[in-house]
Amino acid sequence: MAAKETPKEPAALDSYVIAHGEAGRARLRVLAEVMTAGSEDLFRRVGISPGTECLDVGCGGGDVSVLLARHVGPSGRVVGIDLDPKTLAAARSEAKTLDLPQLSYRQGNVFDLPDEASFDVVYARFLLTHLAEPQKAIDRMRASLRPGGLVLLEDIDFSGHFAYPACPAFEDYQRLYVATVRKAGGDPNIGQRLPLLLKAAELEEVGLQVSQAVALQGAAKLISPITLEAIGERVVAAGLATPAELKETSDALFQAARDPDRVMSAPRIVQSWGRKPR
Ligand SMILES: C[S@@+](CC[C@H](N)C(=O)[O-])C[C@H]1O[C@@H](n2cnc3c(N)ncnc32)[C@H](O)[C@@H]1O
Secondary structure (H helix, E strand, C coil): CCCCCCCCCCHHHHHCCCCCHHHHHHHHHHHHHHHHHHHHHHHHHHCCCCCCEEEEECCCCCHHHHHHHHHHCCCCEEEEEECCHHHHHHHHHHHHCCCCCCEEEEECCHHHCCCCCCEEEEEEECCHHHCCCHHHHHHHHHHCEEEEEEEEEEEEEHHHCCEECCCHHHHHHHHHHHHHHHHCCCCCCHHHHHHHHHHHCCCEEEEEEEECCEECCCHHHHHHHHHHHHHHHHHHHCCCCCHHHHHHHHHHHHHHHHCCCCEEECCEEEEEEEECCC
């Protein structure tokens, strides 16, 4: 019997510092639980409606692709694209259980998006923060848009991530996350400059708003410890902490997340959009 082929990981995923594959998928589910309300609010604000054709770039496990597919309905179309074949396999298998014929996935790199000019909306959530050349990525996203279409972005501003009362484990986590993303060439605070990147791509009617989950209990507080776990290998490989130090910080962060008298936020999310001239 032929051995089952394991999908190969593309080298470009080296800049993506968060665990991918199945462990990464579990984290993306928690992220989806916390971020769905903010994304839905954005889709309502920019008017994603039945019949819209959307490209979701860096779609991961497809949580937003599914949301978009529900908004656009059977007369619309949603294509999710991701570099990671393992995460895409999970997205495809989850989609099989949903009755959404308007949704499909394909493997691809944002930097290789074709000049197809066939989508009404080209969307990316939490992708640009991991890229060394976000402007080039937005330029490629623009090329996939019809005239009059929207580039729609959601990305993080880690500088707006907070805990109150402050705690050393949260501060260690912030330092480790920022250093790890920067070391891989990304920008943990890219949210702040999204509108300027959209303007530089010659998009018009550029707008923005902020969305941020914050809680005393529940999933919003869990984002921090599970993200620390998901970047753990990279933190250690970069020499930023030893495995023992990492475990100590992670344990203390889980404890802080369970403390009902500590407020903890998810990162501040900047949502920004711009229209391709007609
Ligand atoms: C943090 S995840 C976000 C997933 C999804 N957008 C969400 O919000 O749930 C970032 C995704 O971008 C993908 N990615 C990283 N670099 C990419 C690239 N150059 N082209 C396409 N996808 C990429 C990763 O594989 C990962 O699935």
